[in-house]
Amino acid sequence: MSEVFDKLHMYFQLPSVRYAMIVGLLIALCSSLLGVTLVMKRFSFIGDGLSHVAFGAMAVATITGITNNMLIIMPVTIISAVLLLRTGQNTKIKGDAAVAMISVGALALGYMLMNIASQKGGRTSSNVSADVCSTLFGSTSILTLSPADVWICIVMSVIVVTVFLVFYNKIFAVTFDENFAKATGVRSDMYNLLIAVVIAVIIVIAMNFVGSLLISALIIFPALSAMRLFKSFRSVIICSVVISLICAGLGIIVSILAGTPVGSTIVTADITVFFIFSLLSFITKKGR
Amino acid sequence: MGILLRCENVSLGYEGSVVTKDLNFTVSSGDYLCIVGENGSGKSTLIKALLGLKPQLSGNITFCGEVSKNEIGYLPQQTMVQRDFPASVQEIVLSGCMNRCGLRPFYSREEKKLAKDMMKRLEITDLEKRCYRELSGGQQQRVLLARALCSARKMILLDEPITGLDPKAANEMYELIAGLNQKDGITVIMVSHDMNAAVRYATHILHVGGKQLFFGTKEDYMTSKTGQAFLSVMGGDEDE
Ligand SMILES: Nc1ncnc2c1ncn2[C@@H]1O[C@H](COP(=O)(O)OP(=O)(O)OP(=O)(O)O)[C@@H](O)[C@H]1O
Ligand SMILES: [Mg+2]
Numbered sequence: 001m002s003e004v005f006d007k008l009h010m011y012f013q014l015p016s017v018r019y020a021m022i023v024g025l026l027i028a029l030c031s032s033l034l035g036v037t038l039v040m041k042r043f044s045f046i047g048d049g050l051s052h053v054a055f056g057a058m059a060v061a062t063i064t065g066i067t068n069n070m071l072i073i074m075p076v077t078i079i080s081a082v083l084l085l086r087t088g089q090n091t092k093i094k095g096d097a098a099v100a101m102i103s104v105g106a107l108a109l110g111y112m113l114m115n116i117a118s119q120k121g122g123r124t125s126s127n128v129s130a131d132v133c134s135t136l137f138g139s140t141s142i143l144t145l146s147p148a149d150v151w152i153c154i155v156m157s158v159i160v161v162t163v164f165l166v167f168y169n170k171i172f173a174v175t176f177d178e179n180f181a182k183a184t185g186v187r188s189d190m191y192n193l194l195i196a197v198v199i200a201v202i203i204v205i206a207m208n209f210v211g212s213l214l215i216s217a218l219i220i221f222p223a224l225s226a227m228r229l230f231k232s233f234r235s236v237i238i239c240s241v242v243i244s245l246i247c248a249g250l251g252i253i254v255s256i257l258a259g260t261p262v263g264s265t266i267v268t269a270d271i272t273v274f275f276i277f278s279l280l281s282f283i284t285k286k287g288r
Numbered sequence: 289m290g291i292l293l294r295c296e297n298v299s300l301g302y303e304g305s306v307v308t309k310d311l312n313f314t315v316s317s318g319d320y321l322c323i324v325g326e327n328g329s330g331k332s333t334l335i336k337a338l339l340g341l342k343p344q345l346s347g348n349i350t351f352c353g354e355v356s357k358n359e360i361g362y363l364p365q366q367t368m369v370q371r372d373f374p375a376s377v378q379e380i381v382l383s384g385c386m387n388r389c390g391l392r393p394f395y396s397r398e399e400k401k402l403a404k405d406m407m408k409r410l411e412i413t414d415l416e417k418r419c420y421r422e423l424s425g426g427q428q429q430r431v432l433l434a435r436a437l438c439s440a441r442k443m444i445l446l447d448e449p450i451t452g453l454d455p456k457a458a459n460e461m462y463e464l465i466a467g468l469n470q471k472d473g474i475t476v477i478m479v480s481h482d483m484n485a486a487v488r489y490a491t492h493i494l495h496v497g498g499k500q501l502f503f504g505t506k507e508d509y510m511t512s513k514t515g516q517a518f519l520s521v522m523g524g525d526e527d528e
Contacts, residue, residue: 180364
């Protein structure tokens with residue numbers, strides 16, 4: 001056992017490991033905040049669609065060779081969030097179809113563009129699939145973060161958390177009963193928009209780390225777990241933040257020690273917690 | 289007293305099919321309007337149209353000056369709250385104060401006190417921490433009423449407020465609303481099947497069917513043909 005601790009201690013001397021930990025925890029914090037809202041407003045489809053859009057945008061950024069690909073990915077994803085929200089609120093089926101169209105389209109285009117880019121650059125196809133794999137599932141090595149990445153992540157996280165805290169009560173009102181909110185003069189459209197934009201921001205900052213396919217899991221699982229046991233909005237959010245932080249911390253440590261890909265390790269931890277909480281809620285219900 | 293709300297030739301419906309039409313009425317400040325009519329006659333639809341949740345097919349609904357949207361309280365007939373929604377009673381009642389906040393992010397001390405008072409008046413203080421979804425139908429109704437009362441400063445729209453309440457709670461509820469109307473000058477618009485209460489508390493009656501059947505003061509309604517016919521079927525001694 002002490003061997004493991006020694007090894008960890010050694011690893012945490014390295015700045016790259018510390019960066020990974022900071023970024024991972026911040027992403028876990030941000031992504032867990034809006035989980036309940038996403039589930040309850042049936043916005044999960046937006047989360048899913050957006051992560052695919054972000055993938056496509058990433059491919060475009062790669063092909064244009066922009067040094068800071070955030071400049072493309074962020075605005076594209078935010079605009080898509082707004083568009084998806086609009087279409088999603090129309091009649092149900094059409095909205096679903098639109099989301100599917102946009103997300104699958106973005107995926108296909110992104111993959112194609114990446115291939116074209118590599119042909120021009122004269123790289124082998126195995127490189128492309130490695131690139132694609134890491135944008136979809138997160139990089140296998142998380143130790144490549146630069147200080148600039150870390151700073152971007154910190155700034156974005158501060159923005160997300162601040163927005164969430166400032167609008168916490170409004171987000172609750174709009175999530176719980178949108179008609180009531182609208183009827184009593186709360187500008188629910190605006191807050192829906194805000195929620196969509198914040199989700200877009202979270203997806204973009206989380207994408208480099210856990211990969212675009214796994215982000216939804218990171219957002220939704222902690223909330224679902226917390227909802228098994230807790231009954232008030234506030235306690236569910238606090239609990240999902242705690243779950244998310246613990247899972248991310250554990251996931252990162254395990255992935256460093258065992259060399260597993262970080263995104264899927266964290267999600268595995270989240271799933272485990274979900275099953276534990278489901279079991280607990282089953283037991284407590286039976287006990288009553 | 290000034291006119292707060294005016295409906296001119298309003299017709300309502302869903303996707304082309306007209307539910308009710310020819311609605312012409314006004315609500316003045318301090319009025320207590322009861323909307324009556326059979327099931328499916330379009331009462332709830334009218335309330336939604338007044339609140340701007342559902343566009344009317346034709347005609348005009350105008351709010352005149354004195355009351356703005358964030359001074360209105362609303363009790364829906366049914367709230368689509370999803371299963372598993374994690375929300376405590378206190379959080380829900382407090383969310384009724386949201387329209388007082390404007391851009392302010394947090395509730396003030398007065399607003400928290402107001403929510404507490406309303407919970408006390410509706411006798412749900414001891415449910416404060418409970419999960420909304422785990423309450424009985426009547427308890428849920430009280431929670432939504434408390435929320436509506438928190439958000440009403442000038443006007444309140446209630447869609448069958450006593451559904452699910454026991455007789456004692458229903459009576460207290462009526463007294464509470466009458467008190468708000470008389471003491472605080474809050475304008476009340478209520479949908480009700482309880483004709484006894486309607487003729488007892490209301491100042492005006494709006495009777496809707498396929499179209500507007502009657503609008504006027506309670507006294508006129510009771511002597512009108514429509515009124516007498518409807519009262520003999522619905523009202524009398526029975527409690528709904
Ligand atoms: N979402 C909807 N889509 C289509 N038709 C609807 C919808 N909601 C209500 N209707 C129809 O509109 C008519 C009026 O409904 P409304 O709910 O306004 O009746 P109501 O007067 O409130 O009845 P109740 O006394 O039962 O509450 C009904 O015939 C109903 O079938
Ligand atoms: Mg109704």
